[in-house]
Amino acid sequence: MDSILVTGNGPLNGQIPIAGAKNACLTLMPATLLSEEPLTLTNAPRLSDIKTMTALLQSLGAEVSSLQDGQVIAMSSHNLTSQTADYDIVRKMRASNLVLGPLLARFGQAVVSLPGGCAIGARPMDLHVEGLEALGAEIELKDGYLHAKAPGGLKGAVHEMRFASVGATENIVMAATLAKGTTVLKNAAREPEIVDLVECLRKMGAQISGEGSSTIEIQGVDRLHGATHQVVTDRIELGTYMLAPAICGGEVELLGGRMALVESFAAKLDAAGVSVTETQNGLKVARKNGRVQAVDVVTEPFPGFPTDLQAQMMALMCTAEGTSVLEERIFENRFMHAPELVRMGANIEVHGGTATVTGVETLKGAPVMATDLRASVSLILAGLAAEGETTVSRVYHLDRGYEHVVRKLEGVGAKIERIKGE
Numbered sequence: 143m144d145s146i147l148v149t150g151n152g153p154l155n156g157q158i159p160i161a162g163a164k165n166a167c168l169t170l171m172p173a174t175l176l177s178e179e180p181l182t183l184t185n186a187p188r189l190s191d192i193k194t195m196t197a198l199l200q201s202l203g204a205e206v207s208s209l210q211d212g213q214v215i216a217m218s219s220h221n222l223t224s225q226t227a228d229y230d231i232v233r234k235m236r237a238s239n240l241v242l243g244p245l246l247a248r249f250g251q252a253v254v255s256l257p258g259g260c261a262i263g264a265r266p267m268d269l270h271v272e273g274l275e276a277l278g279a280e281i282e283l284k285d286g287y288l289h290a291k292a293p294g295g296l297k298g299a300v301h302e303m304r305f306a307s308v309g310a311t312e313n314i315v316m317a318a319t320l321a322k323g324t325t326v327l328k329n330a331a332r333e334p335e336i337v338d339l340v341e342c343l344r345k346m347g348a349q350i351s352g353e354g355s356s357t358i359e360i361q362g363v364d365r366l367h368g369a370t371h372q373v374v375t376d377r378i379e380l381g382t383y384m385l386a387p388a389i390c391g392g393e394v395e396l397l398g399g400r401m402a403l404v405e406s407f408a409a410k411l412d413a414a415g416v417s418v419t420e421t422q423n424g425l426k427v428a429r430k431n432g433r434v435q436a437v438d439v440v441t442e443p444f445p446g447f448p449t450d451l452q453a454q455m456m457a458l459m460c461t462a463e464g465t466s467v468l469e470e471r472i473f474e475n476r477f478m479h480a481p482e483l484v485r486m487g488a489n490i491e492v493h494g495g496t497a498t499v500t501g502v503e504t505l506k507g508a509p510v511m512a513t514d515l516r517a518s519v520s521l522i523l524a525g526l527a528a529e530g531e532t533t534v535s536r537v538y539h540l541d542r543g544y545e546h547v548v549r550k551l552e553g554v555g556a557k558i559e560r561i562k563g564e
């Protein structure tokens with residue numbers, strides 16, 4: 143397995159291009175199942191999760207080709223041969239469950255493996271099931287698979303979700319586009335990736351309003367046609383790289399960044415003493431003066447502080463002046479980066495869903511292990527600011543969500559290289 147060697151090398155300066163959003167692409171790709179006509183995505187990120195979704199769609203009989211070095215994904219699900227998403231693919235990537243709604247809507251049946259737990263939590267699918275059952279689906283759990291059918295087709299309904307689940311919102315909205323009648327989805331998730339999905343579905347002929355608010359209304363239509371859609375900028379990659387000058391000093395411009403994508407995160411950075419300003423080409427980030435100040439963080443559904451930036455923010459708080467309390471309210475086990483940061487000299491105490499971080503002047507490089515996607519990049523951020531060398535192992539986690547990390551950070555002066563594993 144490969145590892146990444148990072149050596150603390152002082153302030154970072156220059157530009158980092160931000161790619162298309164992994165979590166938008168992973169819901170836009172299954173949308174191809176809703177139509178017989180081709181769906182093409184541009185500005186797609188080059189990530190292993192995208193390859194996994196490609197393999198899943200191909201296992202269903204869809205044609206998926208990756209063009210222009212992976213930045214364009216051309217898909218057609220004209221001749222599907224299966225409506226079963228196998229465990230061996232779904233267990234690798236939970237987002238595989240996003241084929242459930244589209245398959246049910248187009249074919250009236252779907253067999254999708256439960257994803258099983260992952261490092262950050264149990265990640266059940268009860269909210270997906272409740273929403274699709276509200277649309278008339280009959281769903282039964284058998285041998286670890288959800289067996290879903292809607293023989294007479296799905297019917298529009300009013301449904302309020304118990305929690306604003308991102309994936310459940312995406313599955314229900316996609317299914318409702320082909321249901322008979324009107325669906326009103328209440329307590330819907332408001333993430334920008336959902337807004338991006340709706341904009342794509344609308345290009346395909348769907349009739350949807352309210353995206354980005356807690357109530358989304360969908361008028362079912364008989365069929366959807368093809369489209370071409372540009373994937374929205376990845377706000378989590380954006381936020382991650384905003385932290386690089388924050389933790390190391392210097393000034394970095396994030397190309398393609400937009401303040402609207404990271405409003406609450408940028409406000410937290412501002413309170414910590416890091417300036418974020420909009421430029422012609424993106425966002426410019428720099429410390430306002432010396433050491434950053436400790437701030438408290440509570441993760442919440444959008445537009446609150448994103449859970450996917452909690453691990454990275456913790457790395458910054460490890461070097462801040464004062465004590466920061468980070469509360470993780472979305473996932474039950476998302477502090478696995480904490481013990482690894484402690485190996486680097488951080489002062490962190492975890493009690494249940496709360497981590498208390500008392501900042502230290504400097505972290506010390508050490509061998510550490512990535513445990514999940516966002517934890518892996520938080521360790522790299524810590525290594526950029528630490529004294530000496532940090533080796534991050536198991537970087538396959540990193541490849542799931544960050545393209546060309548070494549090249550992007552080298553480009554702003556970081557001392558970083560990828561070490562080929564056996």
Ligand code: EPZ
Binds near residue numbers: 270306308449474
């Ligand atoms: C999406 O996951 C993202 N993944 C996650 O990003 C992100 O952390 C999460 O939303 C929250 O923002 C993709 O978009 C591919 P949820 P999702 O349904 O849809 C519980 C990353 O690092 N829940 O909003 O699975 C669940 O257990 C990944 O890029 C139920 O209880 O998130 C969790 O505690 C990690 N029942 C909470 O809700 C359900 O039926 C949030 O889950 C569904 C979810």
